[in-house]
Amino acid sequence: TSQLLQKSEKLALLGQMAAGIAHEIRNPLTSIKGFIQLFKSDHLQDEYYDIVLSELDRINEIVGEFLVLAKPSAAVLVEKDVKVLIKEVVTFFNSQSILKNVQIFVEYESDLPMISCEENQLKQVFLNLLKNAIEAMPVGGTIEVKVMAKGEGHIAVQIVDQGVGIPEDRISTLGEPFYTTKEKGTGLGLMTCFKIIESHNGKLTFQSKEKVGTTVEIILPTITRQLLSMEISYNH
């Protein structure tokens, strides 16, 4: 019976998620439909095109987060230097951060060990977390990204922002789908991050103080540790 219960619980969760997704997709779709109907009339304006485009982007973003999850976990693991991944993601935010008056500083310890990861998934994690950090600072500020060795077999990446912070009672519920405090948020970014870090045998934790800022820490096993644990689970 416990197996049955587990299954019905899973199905209930799946149903909740499906309902949530349908709801989230229906709103932008209704909006698009309305504007496309307007295109038929004479009141054609550029701003309507902009709205249609931004609603389409939103659908893309929502579906994109789920596509990341739908992939079989950690399909192709490759040896990577985490510094390189972070540099690429920070570069991606260059123009956006200037626009928002945000400065991103990256700090590395020397001689960091390599990690083993699904490159695009891990980039998605850094992307989502940096995006949240930028969005948490509506008047701008500084983001520090620190990469360091953590004990023998792990590395840690900390993303420290000076943003609005997260209420204490919310921290333990982060990662639940559709929780968002943003007008245009999806509430899916952190869910994806947790899932990806978990599939890499890592850990994602949040420390925050309202009106002071948030520190996100990602802990990942080094490649030697990752290979060792794979060998252990293979042998048993």
Ligand code: ADP
């Ligand atoms: P979204 O960004 O679409 O709202 P996320 O899953 O990325 O969805 O984040 C969920 C919520 O967690 C955000 O709406 C915000 O309230 C909170 N949050 C996440 N990161 C931060 C941060 N660095 N600073 C303040 N709040 C954050």
Ligand code: MG
């Ligand atoms: Mg987000």
